[in-house]
Amino acid sequence: MSTLVKNSIRFILFILIQVFVLDSIHLHKLATPYLYLLFIIWLPFRMNRSWQLLIAFIFGFTLDAFRHSFGFHTAACVLMAYIRPYFINLLIPQQGIDSNYEEPSIKSMGGFTPYFIFISALTIIHHSWLFLLEAWQVGNSWYFLAKTFLSTAISLLLIIITELLFTRKQKFKTNTI
Protein backbone atom coordinates (compact mmCIF):
# COMPACT_ATOMS: atom_id res chain seq x y z
CA MET A 1 0.00 0.00 0.00
CA SER A 2 1.38 3.37 -0.89
CA THR A 3 2.10 5.92 1.83
CA LEU A 4 -0.57 8.28 0.57
CA VAL A 5 -3.38 5.70 0.59
CA LYS A 6 -2.31 4.34 3.97
CA ASN A 7 -2.26 7.75 5.59
CA SER A 8 -5.56 8.78 4.02
CA ILE A 9 -7.25 5.70 5.50
CA ARG A 10 -5.65 6.44 8.87
CA PHE A 11 -6.86 10.05 8.68
CA ILE A 12 -10.49 9.01 8.27
CA LEU A 13 -10.33 6.15 10.80
CA PHE A 14 -8.72 8.22 13.55
CA ILE A 15 -11.21 11.07 13.10
CA LEU A 16 -14.19 8.72 13.23
CA ILE A 17 -12.89 6.81 16.27
CA GLN A 18 -12.09 10.01 18.14
CA VAL A 19 -15.39 11.72 17.37
CA PHE A 20 -17.80 8.84 17.84
CA VAL A 21 -16.12 6.59 20.40
CA LEU A 22 -13.56 8.40 22.52
CA ASP A 23 -15.22 11.80 22.83
CA SER A 24 -18.15 10.24 24.65
CA ILE A 25 -15.80 8.89 27.32
CA HIS A 26 -15.39 11.29 30.20
CA LEU A 27 -13.72 9.53 33.10
CA HIS A 28 -14.54 10.93 36.55
CA LYS A 29 -15.94 13.94 34.70
CA LEU A 30 -12.35 15.01 34.18
CA ALA A 31 -10.32 13.08 31.64
CA THR A 32 -10.98 12.30 27.99
CA PRO A 33 -8.61 9.99 26.07
CA TYR A 34 -7.15 11.30 22.83
CA LEU A 35 -6.00 8.67 20.38
CA TYR A 36 -6.19 10.72 17.20
CA LEU A 37 -2.73 12.26 17.73
CA LEU A 38 -1.27 8.88 16.80
CA PHE A 39 -1.90 9.91 13.18
CA ILE A 40 0.64 12.70 13.51
CA ILE A 41 3.09 10.51 15.46
CA TRP A 42 2.95 7.94 12.65
CA LEU A 43 3.65 10.37 9.80
CA PRO A 44 6.68 9.28 7.71
CA PHE A 45 10.19 10.36 8.75
CA ARG A 46 11.20 11.69 5.38
CA MET A 47 8.33 14.02 4.79
CA ASN A 48 8.85 17.72 4.12
CA ARG A 49 8.42 19.61 7.38
CA SER A 50 6.14 22.24 5.88
CA TRP A 51 3.92 19.46 4.57
CA GLN A 52 3.83 17.89 8.02
CA LEU A 53 2.61 21.19 9.46
CA LEU A 54 -0.05 21.63 6.79
CA ILE A 55 -1.33 18.06 7.18
CA ALA A 56 -1.49 18.49 10.96
CA PHE A 57 -3.40 21.72 10.41
CA ILE A 58 -6.00 20.07 8.15
CA PHE A 59 -6.26 17.11 10.53
CA GLY A 60 -6.89 19.28 13.58
CA PHE A 61 -9.30 21.45 11.64
CA THR A 62 -11.40 18.42 10.64
CA LEU A 63 -11.68 17.31 14.25
CA ASP A 64 -12.60 20.84 15.33
CA ALA A 65 -15.34 20.95 12.69
CA PHE A 66 -16.97 17.96 14.39
CA ARG A 67 -16.70 19.57 17.80
CA HIS A 68 -17.94 22.99 16.62
CA SER A 69 -15.11 24.72 18.44
CA PHE A 70 -12.64 25.91 15.83
CA GLY A 71 -8.97 26.37 16.60
CA PHE A 72 -8.28 24.31 19.73
CA HIS A 73 -7.19 20.99 18.27
CA THR A 74 -5.75 22.73 15.23
CA ALA A 75 -3.33 24.69 17.41
CA ALA A 76 -2.35 21.63 19.46
CA CYS A 77 -1.81 19.46 16.34
CA VAL A 78 0.32 22.10 14.60
CA LEU A 79 2.49 22.53 17.69
CA MET A 80 2.94 18.77 17.95
CA ALA A 81 3.89 18.42 14.28
CA TYR A 82 6.39 21.25 14.62
CA ILE A 83 8.14 19.74 17.65
CA ARG A 84 8.08 16.11 16.40
CA PRO A 85 11.24 16.25 14.18
CA TYR A 86 13.34 17.63 17.08
CA PHE A 87 12.42 14.66 19.25
CA ILE A 88 13.11 12.25 16.41
CA ASN A 89 16.60 13.70 15.97
CA LEU A 90 17.17 13.56 19.71
CA LEU A 91 16.00 9.99 20.27
CA ILE A 92 17.02 8.17 17.13
CA PRO A 93 19.85 5.70 17.99
CA GLN A 94 22.22 6.15 15.06
CA GLN A 95 22.57 8.33 12.01
CA GLY A 96 20.67 7.20 8.98
CA ILE A 97 18.17 4.92 10.66
CA ASP A 98 15.40 7.29 9.65
CA SER A 99 16.23 6.55 6.03
CA ASN A 100 16.10 2.80 6.65
CA TYR A 101 12.60 2.79 8.09
CA GLU A 102 9.55 4.62 6.92
CA GLU A 103 7.86 5.86 10.07
CA PRO A 104 8.33 5.91 13.87
CA SER A 105 7.62 2.62 15.65
CA ILE A 106 9.14 0.58 18.48
CA LYS A 107 11.42 -1.15 16.00
CA SER A 108 12.56 1.88 14.03
CA MET A 109 13.22 3.97 17.13
CA GLY A 110 15.44 1.21 18.50
CA GLY A 111 13.53 -0.20 21.44
CA PHE A 112 10.56 0.44 23.68
CA THR A 113 12.12 3.10 25.94
CA PRO A 114 13.02 5.72 23.30
CA TYR A 115 9.69 5.22 21.57
CA PHE A 116 7.82 5.56 24.85
CA ILE A 117 9.68 8.77 25.71
CA PHE A 118 8.88 10.02 22.20
CA ILE A 119 5.13 9.42 22.40
CA SER A 120 4.77 10.57 26.01
CA ALA A 121 6.61 13.84 25.36
CA LEU A 122 4.44 14.60 22.33
CA THR A 123 1.25 13.63 24.18
CA ILE A 124 2.06 15.86 27.15
CA ILE A 125 2.85 18.80 24.84
CA HIS A 126 -0.36 18.28 22.89
CA HIS A 127 -2.57 17.94 25.98
CA SER A 128 -1.13 20.84 27.93
CA TRP A 129 -1.38 23.24 24.98
CA LEU A 130 -4.93 22.08 24.26
CA PHE A 131 -6.15 22.42 27.85
CA LEU A 132 -4.32 25.70 28.35
CA LEU A 133 -6.11 27.17 25.34
CA GLU A 134 -9.41 25.75 26.55
CA ALA A 135 -9.05 27.16 30.05
CA TRP A 136 -7.93 30.49 28.50
CA GLN A 137 -6.36 31.51 31.78
CA VAL A 138 -3.77 30.18 34.18
CA GLY A 139 -6.01 30.33 37.27
CA ASN A 140 -7.24 27.13 38.90
CA SER A 141 -3.95 25.46 38.09
CA TRP A 142 -4.58 22.30 40.14
CA TYR A 143 -7.61 21.46 38.06
CA PHE A 144 -5.64 22.11 34.90
CA LEU A 145 -2.71 19.92 36.05
CA ALA A 146 -4.98 17.09 37.18
CA LYS A 147 -6.85 17.18 33.88
CA THR A 148 -3.65 17.23 31.82
CA PHE A 149 -1.95 14.36 33.66
CA LEU A 150 -5.02 12.13 33.90
CA SER A 151 -5.82 12.62 30.23
CA THR A 152 -2.18 12.03 29.27
CA ALA A 153 -2.07 8.80 31.27
CA ILE A 154 -5.24 7.43 29.66
CA SER A 155 -4.19 8.53 26.18
CA LEU A 156 -0.77 6.88 26.59
CA LEU A 157 -2.38 3.66 27.79
CA LEU A 158 -4.64 3.64 24.74
CA ILE A 159 -1.74 4.43 22.39
CA ILE A 160 0.33 1.54 23.77
CA ILE A 161 -2.61 -0.85 23.51
CA THR A 162 -3.09 0.26 19.91
CA GLU A 163 0.60 -0.32 19.19
CA LEU A 164 0.41 -3.84 20.63
CA LEU A 165 -2.84 -4.75 18.89
CA PHE A 166 -2.00 -3.44 15.43
CA THR A 167 1.58 -4.35 14.70
CA ARG A 168 2.79 -2.40 11.71
CA LYS A 169 5.10 -4.37 9.49
CA GLN A 170 8.13 -2.18 8.94
CA LYS A 171 10.39 -3.17 6.11
CA PHE A 172 14.11 -2.51 6.51
CA LYS A 173 14.98 -0.44 3.48
CA THR A 174 18.56 -0.32 2.29
CA ASN A 175 20.19 1.15 -0.76
CA THR A 176 22.95 -1.44 -0.89
CA ILE A 177 21.62 -4.20 -3.06
Add this chain to the structure above:
Amino acid sequence: MRNIFLFIRRYSTFLLFILLQLFSIYLIVTYNKYHQSVFSNTANQYTGKINTQYNKIENYFNLKRTNDSLVKVNERLYNTLKQDFQLPDTASKIVVDSIRVDSLLKFRRYNYLQATVVANSVSNQNNYIAIGRGKNQQLKVGMGVIDASNGVVGIVSEVSDDFSVLISLLHKKDSRISSKLFKGGEIGTVTWNGNQPNILQLTGIPKSAKVAKGDSVVTSGYSTYFPKGIMVGIVTEVTSEKSTNNFAINIKSTADFYNLQYVYVIDNLQKAAINDLLNKAEKKSQ
Protein backbone atom coordinates in the same frame (compact mmCIF):
# COMPACT_ATOMS: atom_id res chain seq x y z
CA MET B 1 16.30 42.69 -0.03
CA ARG B 2 18.27 39.58 -0.78
CA ASN B 3 18.81 39.03 2.90
CA ILE B 4 15.09 39.14 3.57
CA PHE B 5 14.45 36.43 1.01
CA LEU B 6 17.30 34.37 2.44
CA PHE B 7 15.83 34.78 5.91
CA ILE B 8 12.36 33.70 4.75
CA ARG B 9 13.84 30.73 2.90
CA ARG B 10 15.90 29.64 5.85
CA TYR B 11 13.16 29.94 8.47
CA SER B 12 10.23 29.02 6.20
CA THR B 13 9.11 26.13 8.42
CA PHE B 14 9.21 28.23 11.54
CA LEU B 15 7.35 31.07 9.87
CA LEU B 16 4.70 28.66 8.59
CA PHE B 17 4.37 27.24 12.10
CA ILE B 18 3.88 30.70 13.61
CA LEU B 19 1.39 31.57 10.88
CA LEU B 20 -0.70 28.43 11.44
CA GLN B 21 -0.64 28.87 15.24
CA LEU B 22 -1.74 32.48 14.96
CA PHE B 23 -4.53 31.48 12.59
CA SER B 24 -5.77 28.82 15.05
CA ILE B 25 -5.72 31.27 17.93
CA TYR B 26 -7.51 33.82 15.75
CA LEU B 27 -10.20 31.16 15.15
CA ILE B 28 -10.53 30.48 18.88
CA VAL B 29 -10.88 34.16 19.72
CA THR B 30 -13.30 35.12 16.97
CA TYR B 31 -15.54 32.05 16.96
CA ASN B 32 -18.03 33.20 19.56
CA LYS B 33 -21.75 33.26 20.16
CA TYR B 34 -23.14 35.05 17.16
CA HIS B 35 -20.21 34.97 14.85
CA GLN B 36 -21.08 33.23 11.62
CA SER B 37 -17.73 32.34 10.20
CA VAL B 38 -17.39 31.74 6.50
CA PHE B 39 -16.61 28.04 6.64
CA SER B 40 -18.67 27.02 9.68
CA ASN B 41 -21.88 26.96 7.65
CA THR B 42 -20.47 24.50 5.14
CA ALA B 43 -18.64 22.55 7.83
CA ASN B 44 -21.83 22.16 9.86
CA GLN B 45 -23.68 20.87 6.84
CA TYR B 46 -21.06 18.14 6.23
CA THR B 47 -20.42 17.09 9.83
CA GLY B 48 -24.16 17.16 10.41
CA LYS B 49 -24.73 14.59 7.68
CA ILE B 50 -22.08 12.24 9.09
CA ASN B 51 -23.42 12.70 12.61
CA THR B 52 -26.95 11.87 11.47
CA GLN B 53 -25.77 8.57 9.98
CA TYR B 54 -24.06 7.63 13.24
CA ASN B 55 -27.02 8.81 15.27
CA LYS B 56 -29.34 6.44 13.41
CA ILE B 57 -27.39 3.53 14.89
CA GLU B 58 -26.91 5.05 18.31
CA ASN B 59 -30.60 5.82 18.69
CA TYR B 60 -31.45 2.13 18.92
CA PHE B 61 -29.45 1.73 22.13
CA ASN B 62 -31.36 4.52 23.82
CA LEU B 63 -34.87 3.54 22.73
CA LYS B 64 -35.87 2.29 26.17
CA ARG B 65 -34.68 5.41 27.95
CA THR B 66 -36.30 7.67 25.35
CA ASN B 67 -39.54 5.81 25.78
CA ASP B 68 -39.42 6.25 29.55
CA SER B 69 -38.88 9.97 29.26
CA LEU B 70 -41.72 10.30 26.74
CA VAL B 71 -44.06 8.43 29.09
CA LYS B 72 -43.11 10.88 31.84
CA VAL B 73 -43.81 13.86 29.60
CA ASN B 74 -47.17 12.37 28.66
CA GLU B 75 -48.02 11.89 32.32
CA ARG B 76 -47.24 15.53 33.01
CA LEU B 77 -49.32 16.71 30.08
CA TYR B 78 -52.27 14.46 31.03
CA ASN B 79 -52.23 16.05 34.46
CA THR B 80 -52.67 19.51 33.03
CA LEU B 81 -55.70 18.58 30.92
CA LYS B 82 -58.86 20.54 31.50
CA GLN B 83 -60.90 17.44 32.20
CA ASP B 84 -58.82 16.71 35.29
CA PHE B 85 -60.26 19.71 37.06
CA GLN B 86 -63.86 20.09 38.04
CA LEU B 87 -65.18 23.50 38.93
CA PRO B 88 -68.55 23.97 40.59
CA ASP B 89 -71.13 25.00 38.01
CA THR B 90 -71.47 28.58 39.10
CA ALA B 91 -69.63 30.40 36.37
CA SER B 92 -71.70 31.77 33.55
CA LYS B 93 -70.37 31.25 30.08
CA ILE B 94 -70.44 33.74 27.28
CA VAL B 95 -70.63 32.14 23.88
CA VAL B 96 -69.01 34.16 21.13
CA ASP B 97 -70.13 33.32 17.64
CA SER B 98 -67.11 33.69 15.43
CA ILE B 99 -65.51 31.90 12.54
CA ARG B 100 -62.03 31.76 14.04
CA VAL B 101 -61.36 28.20 15.14
CA ASP B 102 -58.55 28.84 17.58
CA SER B 103 -59.43 32.11 19.18
CA LEU B 104 -56.13 32.24 21.06
CA LEU B 105 -54.03 32.03 17.91
CA LYS B 106 -53.25 35.72 17.69
CA PHE B 107 -52.19 35.77 21.32
CA ARG B 108 -49.80 32.87 20.95
CA ARG B 109 -46.35 33.85 22.10
CA TYR B 110 -44.32 30.63 22.04
CA ASN B 111 -44.29 27.84 19.51
CA TYR B 112 -42.49 24.55 20.22
CA LEU B 113 -40.58 22.72 17.47
CA GLN B 114 -39.11 19.27 18.05
CA ALA B 115 -35.61 18.31 16.93
CA THR B 116 -33.24 15.35 17.17
CA VAL B 117 -29.81 15.73 18.75
CA VAL B 118 -27.17 14.56 16.27
CA ALA B 119 -24.02 15.47 18.20
CA ASN B 120 -23.33 16.42 21.79
CA SER B 121 -20.33 16.85 24.02
CA VAL B 122 -19.73 17.39 27.72
CA SER B 123 -15.98 16.99 27.95
CA ASN B 124 -14.83 20.41 26.71
CA GLN B 125 -14.78 23.76 28.44
CA ASN B 126 -17.07 25.15 25.77
CA ASN B 127 -19.57 22.55 24.62
CA TYR B 128 -21.82 22.67 21.60
CA ILE B 129 -24.82 20.53 20.63
CA ALA B 130 -25.80 19.92 17.01
CA ILE B 131 -29.44 19.26 16.12
CA GLY B 132 -30.94 17.98 12.88
CA ARG B 133 -33.18 20.92 12.07
CA GLY B 134 -32.12 24.13 10.36
CA LYS B 135 -32.98 27.23 8.40
CA ASN B 136 -35.23 25.34 6.02
CA GLN B 137 -37.21 24.02 8.99
CA GLN B 138 -38.00 27.39 10.59
CA LEU B 139 -35.05 27.61 12.98
CA LYS B 140 -33.40 30.97 13.61
CA VAL B 141 -30.42 32.11 15.62
CA GLY B 142 -31.31 33.01 19.20
CA MET B 143 -34.05 30.50 19.95
CA GLY B 144 -34.10 28.75 23.33
CA VAL B 145 -33.94 24.95 23.59
CA ILE B 146 -35.35 22.67 26.29
CA ASP B 147 -35.30 18.88 26.68
CA ALA B 148 -38.07 16.36 27.23
CA SER B 149 -37.94 16.74 31.01
CA ASN B 150 -38.67 20.47 30.58
CA GLY B 151 -35.17 21.62 31.53
CA VAL B 152 -33.15 24.32 29.77
CA VAL B 153 -30.53 22.91 27.36
CA GLY B 154 -29.13 25.90 25.50
CA ILE B 155 -29.60 28.57 22.85
CA VAL B 156 -29.34 28.23 19.06
CA SER B 157 -26.19 29.99 17.93
CA GLU B 158 -25.79 28.96 14.32
CA VAL B 159 -28.08 27.65 11.62
CA SER B 160 -27.21 26.04 8.31
CA ASP B 161 -29.72 24.68 5.79
CA ASP B 162 -30.63 21.46 7.61
CA PHE B 163 -28.66 21.57 10.85
CA SER B 164 -28.15 23.94 13.74
CA VAL B 165 -25.62 24.31 16.52
CA LEU B 166 -26.58 25.24 20.07
CA ILE B 167 -24.51 26.75 22.81
CA SER B 168 -25.02 24.22 25.56
CA LEU B 169 -25.54 25.38 29.15
CA LEU B 170 -22.12 23.78 29.60
CA HIS B 171 -20.37 26.58 27.73
CA LYS B 172 -17.94 28.43 29.95
CA LYS B 173 -17.47 31.50 27.77
CA ASP B 174 -20.91 32.39 26.49
CA SER B 175 -23.62 30.59 28.44
CA ARG B 176 -25.66 33.10 30.48
CA ILE B 177 -29.26 32.26 31.37
CA SER B 178 -31.38 34.78 33.25
CA SER B 179 -33.00 32.77 36.06
CA LYS B 180 -34.78 33.20 39.36
CA LEU B 181 -35.42 31.29 42.54
CA PHE B 182 -38.85 29.72 42.28
CA LYS B 183 -39.69 30.41 45.94
CA GLY B 184 -38.35 33.91 46.55
CA GLY B 185 -38.27 35.26 43.02
CA GLU B 186 -34.76 36.77 43.24
CA ILE B 187 -33.23 37.17 39.81
CA GLY B 188 -29.74 35.79 39.05
CA THR B 189 -27.68 34.44 36.20
CA VAL B 190 -26.83 30.79 35.57
CA THR B 191 -23.33 30.16 34.25
CA TRP B 192 -20.93 27.22 34.15
CA ASN B 193 -17.40 27.28 35.55
CA GLY B 194 -16.15 24.49 33.30
CA ASN B 195 -15.51 21.89 35.99
CA GLN B 196 -18.33 19.42 36.45
CA PRO B 197 -20.98 18.72 33.82
CA ASN B 198 -24.53 18.83 35.28
CA ILE B 199 -23.38 21.20 38.09
CA LEU B 200 -24.04 24.85 37.17
CA GLN B 201 -23.48 28.10 39.05
CA LEU B 202 -26.15 30.63 39.98
CA THR B 203 -24.71 34.09 40.62
CA GLY B 204 -26.15 37.43 41.58
CA ILE B 205 -28.47 36.22 44.37
CA PRO B 206 -28.17 38.68 47.30
CA LYS B 207 -27.53 37.41 50.82
CA SER B 208 -30.91 38.72 51.90
CA ALA B 209 -32.58 35.97 49.89
CA LYS B 210 -33.65 32.76 51.57
CA VAL B 211 -32.02 29.86 49.76
CA ALA B 212 -31.98 26.25 50.86
CA LYS B 213 -30.74 23.01 49.38
CA GLY B 214 -33.38 21.54 47.10
CA ASP B 215 -34.93 24.84 45.96
CA SER B 216 -35.91 25.06 42.32
CA VAL B 217 -34.30 27.52 39.92
CA VAL B 218 -36.44 28.50 36.93
CA THR B 219 -36.08 30.84 33.96
CA SER B 220 -37.01 34.42 34.73
CA GLY B 221 -38.88 35.18 31.52
CA TYR B 222 -36.99 38.48 31.19
CA SER B 223 -35.01 37.28 28.21
CA THR B 224 -36.64 36.62 24.87
CA TYR B 225 -35.23 33.10 24.71
CA PHE B 226 -37.38 31.22 27.22
CA PRO B 227 -40.89 31.50 28.65
CA LYS B 228 -41.21 32.14 32.37
CA GLY B 229 -40.85 29.21 34.75
CA ILE B 230 -38.96 26.59 32.80
CA MET B 231 -36.77 24.50 35.10
CA VAL B 232 -33.03 25.18 35.02
CA GLY B 233 -31.98 23.12 38.02
CA ILE B 234 -32.15 22.38 41.73
CA VAL B 235 -29.93 24.01 44.35
CA THR B 236 -27.33 21.58 45.72
CA GLU B 237 -24.91 23.82 47.60
CA VAL B 238 -25.09 27.33 49.05
CA THR B 239 -21.99 29.21 50.22
CA SER B 240 -21.70 32.91 50.96
CA GLU B 241 -19.02 34.82 49.09
CA LYS B 242 -16.89 36.81 51.51
CA SER B 243 -15.91 39.58 49.13
CA THR B 244 -19.35 40.39 47.75
CA ASN B 245 -22.89 40.68 48.99
CA ASN B 246 -23.97 37.61 47.04
CA PHE B 247 -24.35 33.90 47.56
CA ALA B 248 -22.34 31.41 45.49
CA ILE B 249 -24.88 28.75 44.61
CA ASN B 250 -24.33 25.44 42.84
CA ILE B 251 -27.29 23.92 41.06
CA LYS B 252 -27.82 20.53 39.48
CA SER B 253 -29.17 20.93 35.98
CA THR B 254 -32.56 19.44 35.19
CA ALA B 255 -31.49 18.51 31.68
CA ASP B 256 -29.26 15.43 31.61
CA PHE B 257 -26.47 16.46 29.26
CA TYR B 258 -25.04 12.95 29.19
CA ASN B 259 -28.17 11.64 27.59
CA LEU B 260 -29.87 13.99 25.16
CA GLN B 261 -31.92 12.44 22.37
CA TYR B 262 -34.79 14.77 21.58
CA VAL B 263 -35.12 18.46 22.31
CA TYR B 264 -37.74 21.16 21.78
CA VAL B 265 -36.82 24.50 20.25
CA ILE B 266 -38.86 27.45 21.47
CA ASP B 267 -39.85 30.00 18.85
CA ASN B 268 -40.76 33.33 20.45
CA LEU B 269 -43.24 34.84 17.99
CA GLN B 270 -43.18 38.24 19.68
CA LYS B 271 -39.41 38.48 19.82
CA ALA B 272 -39.11 40.86 16.87
CA ALA B 273 -41.77 43.16 18.30
CA ILE B 274 -40.11 43.31 21.73
CA ASN B 275 -36.65 43.89 20.31
CA ASP B 276 -37.93 46.65 18.02
CA LEU B 277 -39.41 48.49 20.99
CA LEU B 278 -36.22 48.09 23.01
CA ASN B 279 -34.11 49.38 20.14
CA LYS B 280 -36.37 52.41 19.72
CA ALA B 281 -36.14 53.20 23.42
CA GLU B 282 -32.37 52.91 23.32
CA LYS B 283 -32.12 55.20 20.32
CA LYS B 284 -34.30 57.82 21.97
CA SER B 285 -32.16 57.94 25.09
CA GLN B 286 -28.98 58.42 23.11
